[in-house]
Amino acid sequence: GVEKKILVIPGDGIGQEVTTWGQKVLTAIAANYHHKFTFEEGIMGHVAIEATGDPLPEETLQKAKNSDAILFGAIGHAKYDNDPTLKVRPEQGLLKIRKELGLYANLRPIKLFDELLEASSIKPEILRGSDILFFRELTGDVYFGEKKRTEDRNTASDLMIYHRYEVERIARKAYEAARNRRKKLCSVDKANVLEASRLWREVMQEVAKEYPDVETEHMFIDNAAMQLIKDPKRFDVVVTGNLFGDILTDEASQIAGSMGMLASASVGDKTGFYEPIHGSAHDIAGKGIANPLASILSAALMLDISFGLKTESQRVIKAVEATLRQGYRTMDIANKHTVNEFIMGTDAMGAKVLENLN
Amino acid sequence: GVEKKILVIPGDGIGQEVTTWGQKVLTAIAANYHHKFTFEEGIMGHVAIEATGDPLPEETLQKAKNSDAILFGAIGHAKYDNDPTLKVRPEQGLLKIRKELGLYANLRPIKLFDELLEASSIKPEILRGSDILFFRELTGDVYFGEKKRTEDRNTASDLMIYHRYEVERIARKAYEAARNRRKKLCSVDKANVLEASRLWREVMQEVAKEYPDVETEHMFIDNAAMQLIKDPKRFDVVVTGNLFGDILTDEASQIAGSMGMLASASVGDKTGFYEPIHGSAHDIAGKGIANPLASILSAALMLDISFGLKTESQRVIKAVEATLRQGYRTMDIANKHTVNEFIMGTDAMGAKVLENLN
Ligand SMILES: CC(C)[C@H](C(=O)O)[C@@H](O)C(=O)O
Numbered sequence: 183g184v185e186k187k188i189l190v191i192p193g194d195g196i197g198q199e200v201t202t203w204g205q206k207v208l209t210a211i212a213a214n215y216h217h218k219f220t221f222e223e224g225i226m227g228h229v230a231i232e233a234t235g236d237p238l239p240e241e242t243l244q245k246a247k248n249s250d251a252i253l254f255g256a257i258g259h260a261k262y263d264n265d266p267t268l269k270v271r272p273e274q275g276l277l278k279i280r281k282e283l284g285l286y287a288n289l290r291p292i293k294l295f296d297e298l299l300e301a302s303s304i305k306p307e308i309l310r311g312s313d314i315l316f317f318r319e320l321t322g323d324v325y326f327g328e329k330k331r332t333e334d335r336n337t338a339s340d341l342m343i344y345h346r347y348e349v350e351r352i353a354r355k356a357y358e359a360a361r362n363r364r365k366k367l368c369s370v371d372k373a374n375v376l377e378a379s380r381l382w383r384e385v386m387q388e389v390a391k392e393y394p395d396v397e398t399e400h401m402f403i404d405n406a407a408m409q410l411i412k413d414p415k416r417f418d419v420v421v422t423g424n425l426f427g428d429i430l431t432d433e434a435s436q437i438a439g440s441m442g443m444l445a446s447a448s449v450g451d452k453t454g455f456y457e458p459i460h461g462s463a464h465d466i467a468g469k470g471i472a473n474p475l476a477s478i479l480s481a482a483l484m485l486d487i488s489f490g491l492k493t494e495s496q497r498v499i500k501a502v503e504a505t506l507r508q509g510y511r512t513m514d515i516a517n518k519h520t521v522n523e524f525i526m527g528t529d530a531m532g533a534k535v536l537e538n539l540n
Numbered sequence: 541g542v543e544k545k546i547l548v549i550p551g552d553g554i555g556q557e558v559t560t561w562g563q564k565v566l567t568a569i570a571a572n573y574h575h576k577f578t579f580e581e582g583i584m585g586h587v588a589i590e591a592t593g594d595p596l597p598e599e600t601l602q603k604a605k606n607s608d609a610i611l612f613g614a615i616g617h618a619k620y621d622n623d624p625t626l627k628v629r630p631e632q633g634l635l636k637i638r639k640e641l642g643l644y645a646n647l648r649p650i651k652l653f654d655e656l657l658e659a660s661s662i663k664p665e666i667l668r669g670s671d672i673l674f675f676r677e678l679t680g681d682v683y684f685g686e687k688k689r690t691e692d693r694n695t696a697s698d699l700m701i702y703h704r705y706e707v708e709r710i711a712r713k714a715y716e717a718a719r720n721r722r723k724k725l726c727s728v729d730k731a732n733v734l735e736a737s738r739l740w741r742e743v744m745q746e747v748a749k750e751y752p753d754v755e756t757e758h759m760f761i762d763n764a765a766m767q768l769i770k771d772p773k774r775f776d777v778v779v780t781g782n783l784f785g786d787i788l789t790d791e792a793s794q795i796a797g798s799m800g801m802l803a804s805a806s807v808g809d810k811t812g813f814y815e816p817i818h819g820s821a822h823d824i825a826g827k828g829i830a831n832p833l834a835s836i837l838s839a840a841l842m843l844d845i846s847f848g849l850k851t852e853s854q855r856v857i858k859a860v861e862a863t864l865r866q867g868y869r870t871m872d873i874a875n876k877h878t879v880n881e882f883i884m885g886t887d888a889m890g891a892k893v894l895e896n897l898n
């Protein structure tokens with residue numbers, strides 16, 4: 183067995199409720215396969231601001247740097263959304279940890295479980311068979327470019343900026359993945375308008391030459407947002423910048439039936455960072471109805487990508503599949519028109535997955 | 541009857557094929573209702589670069605400024621998409637004319653014709669009854685902020701920037717429209733990350749106070765991209781910045797069955813500018829299969845918004861509706877599963893609408 187140090191950061195809102203299930207699944211896997219996972223806990227986001235004034239306390243950052251992998255929940259709180267003038271904000275914690283850990287590649291696999299074919303707003307015949315792997319650049323773009331506000335507060339700006347090396351390294355990661363999949367890569371930009379996108383496209387075209395076995399396509403973001411819904415099956419690997427990736431992957435959650443099903447892996451220098459793509463969802467936080475599957479599938483991604491434990495990772499995915507096949511659903515993936523479904527809360531759903539793991 | 545000067549700019553790709561039908565419809569309306577529309581023609585985009593070296597020749601700009609309204613087709617060409625290093629680009633023409641004419645508000649109504657309920661990739665029960673009016677800010681944002689490329693060509697940037705007055709004026713236009721509709725307004729931004737979005741949200745919150753009868757909601761762009769597909773009926777008026785509006789409205793085309801159905805109106809200082817939201821679509825250009833309905837519906841918007849001719853505008857919409865009811869379809873809105881549809885090319889489809897107009 184392997185020995186690994188895992189930092190758990192539940193964060194805000196439903197992060198608190200779902201992350202415990204990702205952790206329980208990791209614990210069960212360790213027991214079943216004789217690995218030794220030791221867990222620490224850290225705070226980040228609104229809860230960290232409340233406790234320390236800092237959305238990413240130094241202590242959490244140090245623990246993060248010393249861990250092999252991080253299981254993260256969610257970040258954000260209505261208070262800040264309603265008051266855009268607040269200076270200290272939860273999201274700064276997430277952005278800072280991404281930057282500090284060098285997590286430049288965010289992988290978001292979008293795959294529909296057969297059992298959820300009817301849970302989406304998109305027609306089943308459009309969805310069936312779709313399987314997309316997004317590579318979202320995560321430490322550049324308008325997210326990290328200089329932010330300015332004039333003294334009279336009447337003008338505000340953010341710099342959308344990309345450097346060649348940033349595009350190159352995410353391009354390579356995406357092409358390597360495409361090679362091991364259906365050998366199709368779609369790069370998304372807005373090169374007809376943006377200079378940063380023209381650099382993006384130039385670099386992609388160069389890197390493409392190193393991967394002649396992969397079929398490359400370039401698409402404008404507006405068209406991509408449309409094609410994703412119109413014909414998701416046309417995509418295999420999609421690679422794009424930070425902002426466009428944020429938008430496209432949330433949109434793509436409809437392909438998987440619900441945001442509550444989607445996990446992501448952020449990788450780069452060393453420590454991997456695993457999180458559901460759903461946010462803190464303050465509207466349902468504390469109600470015990472959030473879907474724990476995205477956190478559980480984030481744990482599965484951790485096993486695979488950070489620890490190289492493919493068998494264990496597959497075991498988790500199979501347990502999720504089995505749970506869905508048995509008809510268990512959280513509210514977000516329930517289908518009004520079906521009779522043999524059992525709607526349950528976060529903990530009951532998590533417990534079913536655990537049962538199926540054993 | 542009224543007298544109006546209309547500039548027709550077919551532009552590139554399928555713009556050439558479809559715009560003629562928007563113009564024919566305007567001519568027919570003038571004859572039926574005893575108005576006098578005089579038409580001029582102008583060049584812009586790739587065709588203008590080929591002819592003059594300039595994507596927006598001074599002559600076209602002067603004609604534009606002297607006209608009461610402009611019917612535009614599309615812009616763009618594969619040549620430039622494939623070579624991001626080219627300095628002179630078709631899209632510069634479109635961006636310049638938007639700026640020069642002060643077209644800061646881009647209205648994109650998204651409404652499904654009942655006959656096309658089955659043409660979309662989204663389930664009919666999700667779509668039925670959706671009716672969204674987008675207000676996209678059109679002369680600010682990262683589209684017009686300073687663009688830079690370092691001398692070594694390894695770093696590229698675009699400034700995402702908003703000024704208070706820009707947000708205020710589009711906010712008012714959107715709220716006025718919401719007042720005359722279902723009194724719901726959703727403002728879309730990324731205020732949890734971007735300073736420009738925080739200004740956007742602050743100003744929206746201020747203007748909201750002047751419209752207490754309208755229910756205001758603020759949504760992050762990633763969430764909006766998802767909600768639009770999950771539950772389009774929740775939206776009435778949506779107002780957003782230039783870049784987010786570009787993305788969301790293309791995505792929203794799936795609500796209307798096809799991009800080929802969507803018209804837009806750009807208004808501001810004086811002259812209105814009317815265009816389909818589909819682009820030049822080089823893949824099908826010259827084949828005579830493009831859908832002329834977006835151009836025809838753009839003409840309908842012109843009659844309504846620039847000329848105040850509501851009856852005439854409704855007449856055009858009714859003719860489009862009748863054409864669809866008779867089963868006539870272009871390829872993009874055809875439904876494989878239906879037998880009583882007649883698939884036709886651009887000209888045959890346009891001719892059917894003209895017939896239904898008389
Ligand atoms: C919370 C927010 C800062 C974050 C982002 O925009 O990156 C989230 O939406 C995500 O996708 O991880």
Ligand SMILES: CC(C)[C@H](C(=O)O)[C@@H](O)C(=O)O
Pocket residue numbers: 374375404615616631634786817819
């Ligand atoms: C052609 C392009 C510059 C344009 C835009 O991005 O504004 C188009 O996509 C649109 O939506 O009108």
